[in-house]
Amino acid sequence: MGRTVKPVRYEVEAQLLELRRYVKSLRKEDREYFENIYAEVKKHISSVSYANPLNPNELMQWSAIIELEKKIERLKRDLIQ
Numbered sequence: 540m541g542r543t544v545k546p547v548r549y550e551v552e553a554q555l556l557e558l559r560r561y562v563k564s565l566r567k568e569d570r571e572y573f574e575n576i577y578a579e580v581k582k583h584i585s586s587v588s589y590a591n592p593l594n595p596n597e598l599m600q601w602s603a604i605i606e607l608e609k610k611i612e613r614l615k616r617d618l619i620q
Contacts, residue, residue, distance in 0.1 A: 579606035
């Protein structure tokens with residue numbers, strides 16, 4: 540008997556496919572930012588998988604927020620030094 544629930548990794552990739560038209564409509568500069576944020580979200584796939592949500596969208600957003608906060612803190616530290 541196989542899996543009854545798709546792995547979260549597949550769901551994350553499916554979300555990207557759904558966003559593909561949106562991403563194509565962005566200006567090149569914004570597209571690059573989107574791709575950077577998406578790469579950051581992928582760093583948290585293991586945590587999202589562990590939580591095993593029915594819809595990983597919200598946790599993907601939180602993952603992006605966490606990574607952005609980390610970047611802000613690094614920039615603050617660099618300014619202080």
